[in-house]
Amino acid sequence: MTGLNVLDYIRKVLYSVAHFVGGVITGMVSRANPILAVLMFTVLIIYELDEDWHLNDNAYKDIFEYMVGLYGSALVYLYFRGVV
Secondary structure (H helix, E strand, C coil), X not given: XXXXXXXXXXXXXXXXXXXXXXXXXXXXXHHHCHHHHHHHHHHHHHHHHHHHHHHCCCCHXXXXXXXXXXXXXXXXXXXXXXXX
């Protein structure tokens, strides 16, 4: 793997982690401020759809990573509440 390929791979991994963490943060915020969580979710979706429209970069992958973080934080919350 060349240096440029390694940097590109690291960039992709960091973007994936950022989307996941964004979902987790949205999930945590929803407990304290549900309106802010809805706003965060809406802004992400609008941004990703606009990016996909202009760049054709398969934004569904970014939305999926965000969703995994969001659902993961919901499962952790439910686990600690004794629901799951």
